[in-house]
Amino acid sequence: MTTRRSFLKTAGALSAGVATVGTVATACAVKDPTASNATGQGNDAERVRGFDRVLLDAVATAVLPASLGVPAIRTATDAFVAWADGYEPVAEEMHGYGYADVRYLPADPSPAWRAQLMALDLLAHRHGTNGFSTLPLAKQQELLGAVLRDQRGDGLPAPLGATHIAVALLAQWSSGPDAWDRALGARVAPGVCRTLADATHKPLPVTPTKTATVRTEPHA
Numbered sequence: 001m002t003t004r005r006s007f008l009k010t011a012g013a014l015s016a017g018v019a020t021v022g023t024v025a026t027a028c029a030v031k032d033p034t035a036s037n038a039t040g041q042g043n044d045a046e047r048v049r050g051f052d053r054v055l056l057d058a059v060a061t062a063v064l065p066a067s068l069g070v071p072a073i074r075t076a077t078d079a080f081v082a083w084a085d086g087y088e089p090v091a092e093e094m095h096g097y098g099y100a101d102v103r104y105l106p107a108d109p110s111p112a113w114r115a116q117l118m119a120l121d122l123l124a125h126r127h128g129t130n131g132f133s134t135l136p137l138a139k140q141q142e143l144l145g146a147v148l149r150d151q152r153g154d155g156l157p158a159p160l161g162a163t164h165i166a167v168a169l170l171a172q173w174s175s176g177p178d179a180w181d182r183a184l185g186a187r188v189a190p191g192v193c194r195t196l197a198d199a200t201h202k203p204l205p206v207t208p209t210k211t212a213t214v215r216t217e218p219h220a
Contacts, residue, residue, distance in 0.1 A: 047089075047108070048110070048111070048114075049084075049085040049110070050081065050085065051081060051084070051110075051113070051114060051117060052114070052117055052118075052121075053077075053081075054133045055117045055118075055120065055121055055131075055132055055133055056077060056080075056081070056117060056165075056169075057074070057077055057133075058132055058133040058135075058140060059117070059120070059132075059140075059144070059165065059166050059169060060073050060074075060076065060077040060080075060169055061073060061137065061140075062137060062140040062141050062144055062166070063144065063166050063169060063170045064076060064169070064170060064173060065182075067182075068182075072178070076169075076173040076176075076178070077169070079172070079173070079176065080168075080169050080172050080173070083159070083172060084109075084110050084113070085110075087105075087108065087109075087110070087160075088105070089105065089106070089107050089108035090104045090105055090106070090107055091104065091105045092104055092105075093105060105160070106160050109160060109162075109168070113164075113165035113168060114165075116164055116165045116166075117165060119147075120132045120143065120144070120147065121133075123143060123147070124143060127143075144166055147164070147166075148164060148166060148167065151163070151164065151167060156170060156171040156174055157171055158171065158175070159171045159172040159175065177189055181206050182206055184203075185205060185206055186202075186203035186204065186205055186206060187203050187204045187205070187206060188203050
């Protein structure tokens with residue numbers, strides 16, 4: 001009887017701890033990963049990937065710093081698409097220091113981001129244009145500014161925490177090594193291991209990209 005009572009008390013404590021993680025964690029803890037849910041996201045093979053690249057490239061040009069130049073903006077957009085397509089929704093997180101409970105990553109944000117791209121294009125059409133990608137750069141930024149006017153914060157969120165694809169794109173690039181190198185003015189390659197022999201060498205400077213553009217200031 002004592003053993004059974006101890007087991008029930010322990011099980012109850014564990015259940016309460018799991019409940020505090022949130023509804024996503026609780027759902028994932030009991031869901032059969034091989035089953036397909038109502039949105040078709042349960043089976044990874046059924047997951048929709050990719051974005052309308054014409055629209056996404058237009059958004060990238062409007063929000064990423066103009067000083068990057070066209071090739072680097074394209075590279076940053078490619079990296080964003082690869083990251084979003086490779087994201088594993090509700091995957092178990094690595095255990096961090098200070099907690100022992102199982103935590104899970106957020107659900108796939110890409111469907112909402114794709115819908116936001118379509119909404120931008122629809123909004124541009126409502127203003128009597130041929131679509132967002134056909135607008136002049138200044139008009140694209142003006143439209144994005146209106147859409148994002150309620151976005152508030154002291155800084156950029158983590159990419160997964162971004163509530164709009166324009167913010168997610170900028171946040172994903174700004175957290176990468178290219179943004180760090182440009183901010184520091186040197187090729188420090190954060191997150192890349194270097195040999196001990198190379199550790200004493202001064203980082204090489206970042207060579208500015210020469211490109212023809214109508215903008216002279218970064219847009220953040």
